Amino acid sequence: MEFALLGPVGVTTGSGELPLGPAKRRSVLAMLLLQPNITVSVEQLITCLWEDEPPAHARTVVQGHVSRLRAALAEGGADAYGIELATRAGAYLLRLPEELIDAHRFNELLALARPEAAPQDAVPLLREALGLWRGPALSGTVAGPQFAAAAHALEERRLAAVEALARAHGALGEHERAAAVLYVEAAANPLREGLVAALMGALYRAGRQSDAINWFHRTRQLLGEELGVDPGERLSRAYEEILRAEAVAAAPSAPQAHPDPRAHDGLRAHGDPQGHGDRQAQAVPQGHGDRQADGVPQAYGDPQGHADPQARADRSDPARAAQGSPPPDSPPPPAAGHAVPRHLPRPPARFLGREAQLADLTRWITATANGESPVAVVTGPAGVGKTACAVQWAHLHAHAFPDGQLFADLGGFGEGDEAAPAAVLREFLLALGTPPGQIPPSAEAASALYRSIVARRKILVVLDNARSSAQVRPLLPGGTPPATAGGAPTRTESGGGAGCATLVTSRSRLDGLVATDCARPVPVQVLATEEGMALLGTVLGPERIADDPDAARELVGLCEGLPLALRAAAAQLTARPRWRLSRLAAALRDERRRLALLSAEDTGIAAALRTSVARLSADDARLLSALATGSGRQVDASAVAALAGADPDRTRDGLDRLAEMHLVDEEATDRYVISALVQLFARGGEPGEGDASGADSAGAAER
Template sequence: MSLLGPLVVRRGGRELEVGGRLRALLAVLALEAGRPVSVERVARGVWSDELPVHVRKSVQTQIMRLRRLLGNDRIRTEPGGYLLDIRPDDIDVVRFGRLISAVAAETEVEEQRLLLAEALTIWRGTPFECVGSRWLDEVEAERMVELYLAAQERWVDLELAAGRYGAVVADLRELTARFPLREALWSRLLLALRRSGRCAEALSCYESVRVMLADELGVDPGPELRRQYGELLQSDPIADAQAVHEESKTDNQGAGTPQQLPAAPGLFVGRDKELRALGESQQEAIVVLHGLGGIGKTALALQWAHKQRGQFPDGQLFIDLQGYGPGDLITTSAALRSLLLSLGLPEAQIPDDIEARSSMLRTMLANRRCLVVLDNALDADHIRPLIPGTGSLAVVTSRSELRGLAVREGARRIAIGQLTAEESAELLRARLPGEQANDVLNELADLCGHVPLALSIAAERAEDDVQVVMDELRDLPRRLEALAVGDESGDLRAVFDRSYQTLAPEVARAFRLLGLYLYDEFDSSAAAGLLGTSARAASSVLDDLADQHLLCRAGARRFEFHELVRAYAVELTHEGRRTARDAVSLAARRSPAYWK
């Protein structure tokens, strides 16, 4: 449940519509998740000072309506009042407060950084927005905003202490615009500008805040702002220029510390072995996560990257290269331009050709510890120029095995396979409504081939009726039709399509035939007999398919299909036959002889 911004309530992966006073009621209960809230406090949160005539009865009525929405199991009547039965950490406002308290208790600077980074990513906007409770707006929202500003100020202080002055200027400008009367933010902005050698800008900022305080409040700037102003007037331009030069060498001309990682997956299960392998690879230059489309490579990369942010203090870069769609491919040149801009290089200084851009990227990352996540790469040539030099780590995700990167660049490759039966059941249990029997979870996981995307799609569709979805999935020829919801990113067939479309024509033909006729493990000899070619040629085709994870390597030069991929291959064959029949029929109808 999200309260730090517009109210968002989800159950079983579905967003619930909560209206009227139920919003305020739910917010009041959520603030004390797992603990009973008295009738009096509920009433104050819902009605503020305008209490109804019959307080207890009115509260009971609202509780009854909320139970209809959330389910009777979610709200319990306790001796002390009413209890919302939900994990406290599932409420963003509660988790935010817990993290901020942990920062105050932590003495290690890097641990404070990690806690603050996690807390600040939770914040989405004005707390309790549109909830409709004056008490929450005047009391709890003010308290949360104060915690948020204190967290931002502590984060800025850590950045300033580390000498990353330029990194915080943009953030402070945005914060002072949103909270113009917060003198502590202005004071830090003046310090960051002065330490960056931008004294003229700092003096202009001081004049702006001085006029604003006089106009709005009729007061002069406080002692800390006046002290910063005095230091500005006494600053030594030569010393400031030297400080900026030293910072420039350290930051390689960067305008800030990029922190581009998308949000970590909201629900993540398993992958303990892969996470350990990633952790063991931190001293490598390149790590490749490769696997079938929809297997969860990006989710794994982001889950690990967010937990390891503190190990990459000079920034985290992320770019979706669209190697397998759904959008247009991001060219290597365009990707380099984006990375260089993210590191603070002005547009006018970006070279034109790829080699020069690649060299510039390595130069700017030299002596820095950055994480570069290159998501959805097409092939090795697509990403070679994007690999940073010594010191930083590139984590690459791709449906291709990218063996060339292991051969030439020494990349560590980690294969991402399907979830275990236990992990699949855990994911479904978290996504499906109500309590489901273990045999239902296990069968549904088997029908989805233990592929995370398929499991998530099935769970989303099964919110209304699990058995209906399972019946559809049991129909193997139409299974992929049941694994589609929403846009292209929620359509397993479309995901497989993007892998298939990268195949050469002869490899695509082999894929269709192999899926239709070979059901168990097979080798190149069996494939050669089916394809009408030599064992050597068949072996090359099988390697191409396995490289794209459209075949699974079963060891000792043997191969097999994942069941869902086989269903896709069979669909393609049948569709091809229908298309051929339709073409023949159309040609016949167009022939004059057809009408005689």
């Protein structure tokens, strides 16, 4: 009897495949197989089977699926293989020899292969491992984040096996075979720079220099068009090595200058492979309100446990790339055998300003006593660029955390449910090299294991979009300050004294985290007028701003200095190159259209505010609505209580909660101010379906 996860989920016996029934039943089996010989609670299964609110009879449905799976396994002769599907007090346990699961056999073969040390043995092992795949992992299960995360992890391991097989062929001098192995995967994953870099190297060593260089130019153009970024260090380094080798072959006696791939192909050089040298601007939001992230920040470890972090990452630390090598006082590289996750989102494109916040983060984290685990909370209203600030700092200081960087979107202010700490811990533990079967199911036990693993490492943890302090605490790494003769912890000579460090972003102030974990609040404010104009200029071009500076200033004011709103306005103007800035400014003056115009597809101010307001209690939502109906933006707590006929103390408490969520600002004692954009949204000014083409209707009004 064999169990399949690497393709359609199924069970095969000597007489054929067992009939498993509908997708939910296959999903129950898949979840049990992903955690073999470990109890899986009914609540976990319900969470996996229903993305939305589960039905009232969900537990009964799960029990029915388990009962039918048990019967199907019995008919297939499960007893003869030592397989049992047992019930354990509100949970289920699939007891079986793990070698019956194709994913387990795949990982075993992958671990046995040593492509550099024993390439002749590695080739058949890796071919056998890749031969176990029959299509996308976990096919036939229900759509949901947990199965998507597990399938992504398995796919990452498959691609790692492909690269390992190519390295084994290369070690044997079979460069054409290495290129053939990589070609299909690079074509299917054109933005995976590691694959393309490996393919370029194989093609060059096979004597196909022009093909290798063409792959670089093709990928560079695609990165620019799709993501707005330059090639990362690994891809740039592969290109430079080819150019250098070509130059040496052409003139072996001449001294060779270090080639710059951007100068060679006409790209504008920015001083580093990813183009961060002279460009600064706020991050472009990627459909999450004010958050900038590319895809899931799910964290997965390297199944082969390579010590070289470049073997596990498509794009390395941009700060290190800009300098060419780590600073002389950087911490030592990680110990061999450690899984080193590099899971930060790509650096913010054209990051602008925020020098004070970046410096504050640096002072707090690098001045921490050796071995301690500092926490900083980057806070601010929706759309202000909190994630961009945190990710920028993380990339600039990644070299100070040689054991890796973990990233998780906690979904505290997203459209869906917030991330459960247990799920995030599982992803982190996988990233740190913990076998899936050794990850405890409870959040408490998983948190303890996580702290134990990172206790002696230097890892940066970025927790984005947190809703509450309680959501964050289980994910904080522990500190291990060393004992000294004087009883005080020491500091590192480099100034980077932190062991692990944590950056948290949230629209809430997370006062609880400040109180219990000495977290450092780092507020991010809206952009000043000149900064906002500079941000518009980075997108639209400085000449367009210079053509109508007064309109640019008005646009910044109408957007209230929020980078997300300014980005959305710039997107409207980018799509309409003949429009003058004054035309959009005139349209934004119409409060009925403003929120619609400051939206771009599924992102924008309305979408960001919607997720903030959705987290309010009913009483606080009513209070915000009452504030929005007033004619002015300044609010006096006593006056609001009197007009509403409400208790003054309860009204003040409500206003404090709104201020904590950055939906109002406290100017002075009992005096608050509400922004025009929040006011418009709370009045019911959110763009509806009739306003979906806000820019077009504005244009019609202007014509």
